[in-house]
Each structure stands twice: as structure tokens, then as C-alpha cells.
Amino acid sequence: MSISIRQVSKTFGAFRALDGVNLEVPSGGLTALLGPSGSGKTTLLRIVAGLESVDEGTSGEILFDGQPVTDNPVNRRQVGFVFQHYALFRHMTVFENVAFGLRVKPRAQRPSQAEIRERVQELLRLVQLEQLAQRFPSQLSGGQRQRIALARALAIQPRVLLLDEPFGALDAQVRAELRRWLRHLHDTIHVTSIFVTHDQEEALEVADRVVVMNRGRIEQVGEPNEVFQNPATEFVMKFLGDVNVFHGRLHNAEPVFTGEPAAGDAVRLLVRPHDLTVQMQPGDGVSLQARVYRVLLAGSLVKIELTSQGRVVQVHVPHETYRATPVVAGQEVYLVPKVSRLYGAEAEAIEYVI
């Protein structure tokens, strides 16, 4: 089931949560809505679900497979919705929680007791929690609760599955495990899914497509690789991973890095920590003088912390590279970007190859 979002705006009081958003979500994929808090990602998800309405008097529309569903209330939209804090019914057993969506169906469509039992067992098998059918939600761990919430959402055979920060309330280890599991689950059932997250690692790891949002607008849509390698805007570049920023200005159409945020023709060079090399001598192109502050050898990469132009710079290099050219704290070195992006006042990438 494909989803089309057309010209959707949403205002809460004076706050513009969504500003004319357009998005096509292809059928069968797992799409991540990624953005900082207040970017409108959860609002957009809730509008797709029907838990919020688009602003009155606007032409905003939601279509499932080309059919408008904007006027369908949530209980007739047939969407599976998974909440950050699970929202399980604590007065019902796990079994009854999962069965809920089947029991509230209109009498004519309601499956028989035997069918309900079979279907619930099947879903509990899918989320690997069959043995917990008679427990109450309060007796489960966070990860188990979220899997039950997912099974409950899948019970109604949703046309689309929507997950609002599904791993947000879990601790780091369970989180990593559960997101791999979600990816596997999605590869088994192929229901069109959208999940909201503010964790770029989660989005890049789990999703087929990533939608980066900021201030109620979509900044970029693309495959994880694409948005990471070719960020469309400075915001996307900064949001998708650690980044070093060097301030400068344009001088005769060439950037000069002074470290001062200048007015007018100011430019910013953005470089990821693993795209900087540390050299003893200045290179041919852009080279920035820096002083080593600290070297951290623990971890899969060597992390070198430096100061340059009064700011802290992070460089990540593989252990072999570091062994070939070791540096120590206090040493004067030059930083040469391998891959970088230059942004001007408008925060759009300036065509400039170093």
C-alpha cells in the first residue's frame, strides 16, 4: 500500500508543526522520518494515522494507494500504530491485548473464537513471545512490551504500519537488538511501514529510505547511503553524523579559512571526522593548522581531538594509519580534508571542489 502525502500543513496555536509537506512513500518499504524534536516528524506520522487532522481550510491530503483517506477517522483507516510508551492495555493479558483489534470488529467481520485464538498465537509466534500469552503487561520487560504492541498492531492486518519512536524508551542494548529484529520482521511481512526517530544511526541502519525533516519541512529524501554521502543541505549534513565546521569567507571566489564567522560572503566548510587527514606538512589545497589536544586509542578507530582556529576538531583515523604517523598531545599539525562540503549564507552547498 503506497502512501501519498500532499500539501499537508499543521498548526498548533502559533506553532507551525508542518509546512506544506509533500511525500510519496512507496509500497512495501520501510521508511524513516528522521529529525530533531519539534521538526514535525511525529505530527506527520499522526496525520497519516488519522490521530491528527490537517489544518482546516487547506488542501492537504493523505492518500493510500491513490485513494484519499483524509476524512476517514483513525478507527476506519486500518493502520497499525505503535507508540513510544507501548500504550498496552494493562487490565488485559498479552493475549487479550493482541486480540483486541479482532474483538472490536463489527459482528459481521468478527472472526470466531477459534480463529481469534489461532491468529493471536500466530502473531505471538511471529514476535517470539508465545509463552507470555497469559501474562499482564506489567510483568514484561520494555522490549517485550514493545513487541506485544507490535503484534497487537499487526493483528488487524494493517494497510500500513506506523511506529512512533518505537525504541525511544528502551536502553541502548535492547534498542540495538530490537531494531535489527524489526528489520528482519519487515523483511518477512513486507507491510508498508513508516517509523519516526531522532536517532540518525537507527534511521540509517534500519530504513530503506530516510526522510530528513527540519522545522516542519522535508530537507531531503533518499536511501540511507545517498543522504549520508550526498546531503542536500547543511542541516542534513550536520544531523546525519559528527561533523567539523570551519568558518571562513570567500576571497576572489576562493574560500579563506580565518575561523571568524564573517558577514555577507561567509562560508562554512563541513568535514566529517573520518574525512580529515593529519599531516606534518601543509598540503596543496586547503590545509588548516591545528594543535593536537588528546589522542584516544581505545575503540575501533583512533580519535584525535585537536584545536584549530580556537575550536575543537575531531578526527577519526584507522589504527594502521595512526601507527604509520603517530602524533602526541601538543604537537603542531596540518589538517587536510579528503571529502568536504562548502556552504554559503543560504546553507545550500556551493559548487566547489577542493
Add this chain to the structure above:
Amino acid sequence: MNRLKFKQNSVLPGFGLSLGFTVFYLSLIVLVPLSALILRSAEGGLEGFWRTVSQPRVLASFRVTFASALQAALLNVVFGVTVAWFLVRGRFPLKRLVDALVDLPFAMPTAVSGIALTALLAPNSALGLALARLGVQVAFTPHGITVAMIFIGLPFVIRSVQPALADLSAELEEAASSLGATRAQTLWRVVLPLLAPSILSGFTLAFARALGEYGSVVFIAGNMPMRTEIASLLIITKLEQFDYTGATAIAVALLALSLLGILAINLIQARAARHWGN
């Protein structure tokens, strides 16, 4: 002492001290006066006790009291939950004022509310006349008793349901409707079961309060023996006739019946709490 402990190992010390205080305090405030009451009622002997409480007039007063209190508490559940819902979920000006008004029946001297209700509903008042034209008489009938009991019991239900309702996350309702439930199904299968413990405790408090109510009921009830005479009034009547043994006998019977009722409700509540984990 092995079996007598706080439920879990508590960081709070002093189980012995708090046990001692609880027993002492409850004895002083509740058990001592009650034992005095029971001792006094026993003066007439078992036979005398039975003779007093089995009089048709006394039995009728029990019937009137319990029936009205039950009706009032049930209606209070309906109204109380509705008002609590409105106070928690609604957004309107002067909400704080309305919220404060709820406690007024607590604060008003019961005789004042009794007189106010009587003045409002008496057959010669405007409302009384209007109701009489519809063929309904409230004042000086059992309905009047129920009305007074609703008035004094309403805050109990509202105040016990309000916090539970405020705790109820809107996500639960959203989850239910995303699973296809209608508003009514969500209310019936999700919201009400989750509110049930607090509704039940509000009901118990309102019911218990109504059973013992005197001041606000006597003015509007009309106090006709066999029809609109409540048990507390009968106790006062006996006292005025210096029949202390008779008065205490009725009181003890009323108490025993109330205790049975409240105990039954508490049992249901405990079972529900165990059933739902937390």
C-alpha cells in the same frame, strides 16, 4: 513477628512502631466508641435487641435507607464520572471555580443543604410546582431522600475518579481507536475497566456516607413512618424518648449491615487489584 512485616523490605524503618501506632489510633478513634455502642445495645439482651430491630417500622427504615443510598450512589457514579471527565479533559474558562464548587457539599453544614434542597423542591416552590405538573413529587417522598443523598455523595465519586482519569494516558484511547474500536467500544473496554477501581472506591464512599446521613435528609424526607423515615432519624427519635438501648440496637444493626456491604466491595477491589498485576 516473622509474618508481620511491610510487604516488601522497606527502606523505611519502624514497622513495630507504626504497627503499634496504627492499632492504638484505630482503637482510640474507632474501636472504643464502637465497643461502647455494642455494649450499650447488649443491655437489652439478645432477645431485646432482636425485638427492637425486627419491628416493622425499623425494618422499613432500613429498607428506605439502603435503597435510597444505593440508588444515590449508583446515580452518583454516572454523574460523578461524567463531571470528572469534563473537569479533567475539558478546557473552559473558570475551570478552577467549577472544580472548587465540587467540594461545596463537603463544606456545607448538612442541615443547610437539607433546608436549601427542601426550599428548592417543596411543592409550593417554583421547581416543585413545575415537577408536580409533570406528576412528579420529590420533596417528602423517597425521591427526596435520594436527591439529598446524591447531593452529599457526589464529591466522593468525582474526587476519587479525577486523579485516575488524569493519569489515564490519551495514548490508550488512541491505541484502541487505531485498532478499529468505536468511541463506545473504547469507553466500555478500555477506559471504564481502567477507571473501575477508583469508581468503585468512590461508590463505596458515597454509599457509606449516604447510609449515615442525617442532617440533609430529614428536612426533605417528610419523615413518615414506614415510608420516608431513615434509620438515623429513628435512632434520634429513640434517643429523644430516652430509649438508649433501642437507639444503640438500631445503630449496631445499621453498622453491621454497612460493614458487610463495604467489606464485600473491598473484597471485589482486592481481587481486581491482584488480577491486574499492579
